[in-house]
Amino acid sequence: MLYELRDVKRFYNNRCALSVDRLAIEGGKIYGLVGPNGSGKTTLLRILAFLDEPSEGQIIYKGSSVTSQNASLFRQEVTMLLQNARLLTRKVKDNVAYGLKLRRYDSKTVKTRVVEALEMVGLQPRDFLNRAWHELSGGEAQRVALAARLALRPDVLLLDEPTANVDKVSEALINQAVIKAKKEWKTTIITVSHDLGWLYSTADEILSLWSGRIVHQGPENIIPGPWEKLENGLYCKRLRDGQKIYVSGAPSQSGVVSISPSEILLAEHPERTSARNLLYCFIREMAYCNGSQIRVTLSIGEINLVALITDEAARELKLSPGMNIYVVFKATAAKWL
Amino acid sequence: MEYIFSGIAEAFVLLLKGDEEVYSAVSATLRASTAAIIISLVIGLPLGFLLGYFDFPGRRFFRSVFDALLALPTVLVGLWVYAFISNRGPLGGMNLLFTLKGVIVGEVVLALPIVIALSAQSIEELDLSVRDTLLTLGASGKRLLFDILWEARYGMLMAAITAYGRVISEVGAATMLGGNIKWRTRTITTAMAFETNKGQFAMGIALGMILLLIAFIVNSTLSYAKRRRQTR
Numbered sequence: 001m002l003y004e005l006r007d008v009k010r011f012y013n014n015r016c017a018l019s020v021d022r023l024a025i026e027g028g029k030i031y032g033l034v035g036p037n038g039s040g041k042t043t044l045l046r047i048l049a050f051l052d053e054p055s056e057g058q059i060i061y062k063g064s065s066v067t068s069q070n071a072s073l074f075r076q077e078v079t080m081l082l083q084n085a086r087l088l089t090r091k092v093k094d095n096v097a098y099g100l101k102l103r104r105y106d107s108k109t110v111k112t113r114v115v116e117a118l119e120m121v122g123l124q125p126r127d128f129l130n131r132a133w134h135e136l137s138g139g140e141a142q143r144v145a146l147a148a149r150l151a152l153r154p155d156v157l158l159l160d161e162p163t164a165n166v167d168k169v170s171e172a173l174i175n176q177a178v179i180k181a182k183k184e185w186k187t188t189i190i191t192v193s194h195d196l197g198w199l200y201s202t203a204d205e206i207l208s209l210w211s212g213r214i215v216h217q218g219p220e221n222i223i224p225g226p227w228e229k230l231e232n233g234l235y236c237k238r239l240r241d242g243q244k245i246y247v248s249g250a251p252s253q254s255g256v257v258s259i260s261p262s263e264i265l266l267a268e269h270p271e272r273t274s275a276r277n278l279l280y281c282f283i284r285e286m287a288y289c290n291g292s293q294i295r296v297t298l299s300i301g302e303i304n305l306v307a308l309i310t311d312e313a314a315r316e317l318k319l320s321p322g323m324n325i326y327v328v329f330k331a332t333a334a335k336w337l
Numbered sequence: 338m339e340y341i342f343s344g345i346a347e348a349f350v351l352l353l354k355g356d357e358e359v360y361s362a363v364s365a366t367l368r369a370s371t372a373a374i375i376i377s378l379v380i381g382l383p384l385g386f387l388l389g390y391f392d393f394p395g396r397r398f399f400r401s402v403f404d405a406l407l408a409l410p411t412v413l414v415g416l417w418v419y420a421f422i423s424n425r426g427p428l429g430g431m432n433l434l435f436t437l438k439g440v441i442v443g444e445v446v447l448a449l450p451i452v453i454a455l456s457a458q459s460i461e462e463l464d465l466s467v468r469d470t471l472l473t474l475g476a477s478g479k480r481l482l483f484d485i486l487w488e489a490r491y492g493m494l495m496a497a498i499t500a501y502g503r504v505i506s507e508v509g510a511a512t513m514l515g516g517n518i519k520w521r522t523r524t525i526t527t528a529m530a531f532e533t534n535k536g537q538f539a540m541g542i543a544l545g546m547i548l549l550l551i552a553f554i555v556n557s558t559l560s561y562a563k564r565r566r567q568t569r
Contacts, residue, residue, distance in 0.1 A: 049473060051469055051472055051473065072477035072478070075472060075473070075475055075477070076475050079473050079474065079475070080473045081473075082466060082469055082470065082473065084466065085470070086466050086467065086470055087470075088470065088471075088484075088488060089488055089490075089491075089565075098474050099474035099475050102474065102475045102476060102480065103475060148474060149473070149474075152474075152475070
């Protein structure tokens, strides 16, 4: 096991930002962290990168308990691309070579790795090696920052929204480079990304976070409140487009429900159905996952839902991104968190 | 107006002929201000780093003190240092009064708060992401601190140049502590004040042109540092 977290808590000003009872992370996999803002994704990444110490609990990395004394040693194998990654005020080649020089690689290896890393992120070394940090666009700067991490061939690469502020071309190149790092060096990738389609299609494991807790391992739809109580014992959430989501059961304190993607069905036409929820939505993304399954990301009002369907079902319904379709699920499919 | 134009013409003659009195004042100014700025940087940069980087009890108080000292009147510095280095003062035995070393002490007192306050500010403005970036790339210990300092280098350069601009143009402390002694402690500014009082405009204007040239170089370097800092 690469990481083990036991009863880890992190407080900021007496507010618990993260509370993980148990978490095991295996090497060589891609883990995706999903959850709304403030759910503890970045806090978890920073703890896994040994940038922050947990307020309570224990982290075990490759069988050794992590302490403030040995954290810098483990940081030689683990690196993180911060959300607003900044470059050092140096040339591109010095930025990418920085970590390699710290690790005392010989100059030939440094040169080779710098060129290789820049090529991995789609930057021509000939054009970029001698550019200063301030001569790059936002997307180029982000790719140089990623190249500086890839050059290290790290055991663990933690990414905090690596494509949040970049153009589409940079986004695609960053995503490709990350997958290549996993394939070529068996780097474990732990990433937060707004690009759910990419995340769900690439990640081996998905961890859903809510209010600092890991609420589910695997893809899950998380729907926050407010919920209106109805006379028939159901609760309803009004979406901005006027549609309503109905759920049953007694609400939890958090007022948040989760629905498994496998509980969500897609229908071409509105039909009579025993399911309480029939919602008209728009297909944002489709991506293969786990072989024959297709993950469909759907937009309904202000929320996104993910449904898992078979390849065959997608073909029968002639699904494609951009088309409108109906979503069907029972009120009992939702679980209060 | 004629005496002004003839003063300017004479000033060029003094400069081009290499007038010893003019260049003695320039030499004294450069020696005193350079020594003062080196001492201030050696003491001030580490203190500025500590004040800007580490969080400790009383940090805000010290920051306010050094910020307030940025506007320290030079005559007040002259008075205080005079009290310490005069024969009756605690450092009287060191015979610093009316020497260039005495002027240097005064200029260090003037420059030090500027170096400390501005370097602390440049470290604070770097924000935590620089530290995090360096940590994620594997830096630690002394290397981490050194590289944070390096990332703040344009801010540090600004602190040094601002302090240099202040000491090279000050007149109060240099007059009180150096005594404006010809060939020894007479600096550009004290000589300008003295020669103008005597009606020797040519000498004053010649020294003024050199001071203007130095100020131009200092300000150009300051602008460069500011530009580089903004592109960070």
